[in-house]
Amino acid sequence: MRQNPFHNAKLQWGSYAVFFALLAMIPTLLDDDFLLNQLSTYGVYGILALSLSLCWGFGGILNLGQGISFGLGAYGMAMTMQMQSQDEADPIPPFMLNNGLDELPTIWEPFSHTGTGIFLALLVPTLYCVVFGALMFQARVSGPFFAIMTLAMLSAIYTVFIDLQPYTNGVNGITPPQILELGSLSVDPYSKTSFWMVYLTLLVCTVVAKLITQSKFGLIVRAQKNDAERVRFLGYNVAVYETFIYAISGLMAALAGCCFAVLTQYVSPGQFDVSFSISMVIWAAIGGRGSLLWAILGAFIVQGAQSYLGDEFLNTWILILGFFFILVVRFLPGGLAGLVELILGRLASIGLTRPGDVGQSVKSAE
Template sequence: MTYSSLYQDPKAQWAVYIGFFVIVLAVPLVVHDSFTINLLGTYGVFALLALSVSLAWGAGGILTLGQGVPFGLAAYCMAMTMQMQSQDPSNPMPPFMLNNSLTHLPLFWEPFKSTTAGILIALLFPTLVWMLFGGMMFAARVAGGFVAVMTLAMLSAINLLVLDIQPYTNGANGITPSNGLQLFGATIDPYGPGAYVIMAICLVILTAGSKLLLQSKFGLVTHAIRTDPERTRFLGYNVFLYQSVLFGVSGFIASVAGCLFVMLVQYVSPAQLDVSFSVSMVVWAGIGGRASLLWAMLGALLVNAGQTVVGDTLLNTWLLVLGLFFILVVRFLPAGLAGITAWLLALPGRKRQAHGQVSLASEGG
């Protein structure tokens, strides 16, 4: 099969993805500064969040402004697990609970005494919450801007809940585990190459899995649903099921990102459930190109790298610059930076078509 450009060629796409994976995995071999390694690991977490948004918004046409829900819930669960790892078994009460006059460890904290149970809860609980919430919306055939509003409302409600139950979550101060994550008898240094490698492996596996998913029959159906859900429904496909599963997969990726975030920064607070943070995820994907998994991730990397370089100089003005840039992209580059790449790769084909229309037509059969 011939394609209009390299951008559309699956083999060329996989070659680029493999190149990206090699670069991501090779970072610890080149970068040895512990602060830079940790910073790049955090960028990788943001890339995973952009990937989850691209999967829901770009592939499924589901604009979610509440992707911080699975991310934040998973981050809190992971922080609770790491907090319990650092507690003395004879005195399992975290200090902030004692400061809030609690006398017993809350029941819902008990499972986090087990590292295995804590990590499983951190991955599965937010995913199920997100999938069930999405299922209720899709069962009611909520679509378009209404999905964005409902996910935003869900995010705001959980943010307020975390703040209100301060004795159990430490409120606005958040949870700060004193030690790094302990796995298989070893403590993972968040500033060491080990933590980065764990993040990189998760990034590679989840990105490759998402790409394979979109190239399967499932991806073809979700593309049809994004284009015309009613016609897809009339063809006999269960639109509700496909949308719910895709929404759940995007939530799982965000949950993994939440776990990795706490492993790298050893901190979680309501800021991870803030509206502006979730909107930023959409901005990253939109600038990079929501219809491209890779470019959505590159958008997250470029924006956050830019914030690191000029954010301290511009301070709050950086948000205005980012907002203006996003508006310009949406207005003039609706496909994001990926659209520029697609246009450039299609130029040789256009030139050949202009100088040899007969031969091209015969090749197209």
């Protein structure tokens, strides 16, 4: 009997190639700037779903606080964009003056340099994941206990960013008055440039994640997901592998946050909202946490449905989404990816079985 095509590595890479080729055709076929910006935002959600698929689906680390890395990255990029609109004669953002500050805080000074600001927007969330992950995993905190700790940290950081109003503008957030400038390149959020920026980031993250899962490192990560104690007995430091995959996932979420700030020109403590981080888990679960590509598609499907059905059903949409999530957990634990895997497996065993395989199976049975 032939192998299920769903598990064929060459076919998987081929499906990725087709998927991104189709995405590359969108700017050439679309002439609506608003819709292009909306689709770019879906790409940001795709990166978040991908990061959770890598961390949760392959690493077995349920992270309910992925919004931390996303929000820190978004704030770092927004601060960089805000400082681009300031000059030496007026170095202090207006909201700081309104909150009684008469000089630029030291923590804001590095963001006056675009390259340094973007670097810090990615470095700080990654370092947070390294430190927090190392502390948790060295103490062998895992499963639902780790998920609860990430949720607690998310709520704590949400409160901190609201309370530090002179530095973060509190619940009002940061609204950079100008678009991002990268040298001579202006990244207009409603242009094809921003679309390519987001989907190139999604492409790079997808390829990196796929290579990780197919490497020896990825094999050990999947092994510790299934039986961490056995992996420890084989001499591997499970905490190091867990911390690394958690940090890589956080870096991808930070990249998504940077792209989000560029697209929306706005960031607020809402990026640390618990419901948003839970939504990321739902995207990955509905699409299929064990499949990188289907996790991305899950984000596209759910957010696309919310955009076009949310206005009609209003708050009822949350109930509808919860209902479908329950159905997936109960009947399709592998998400839509599990359904496709099942269908392809049936086709391989029924319609694509070679006659010789059947004869061999009969002989084996005899």
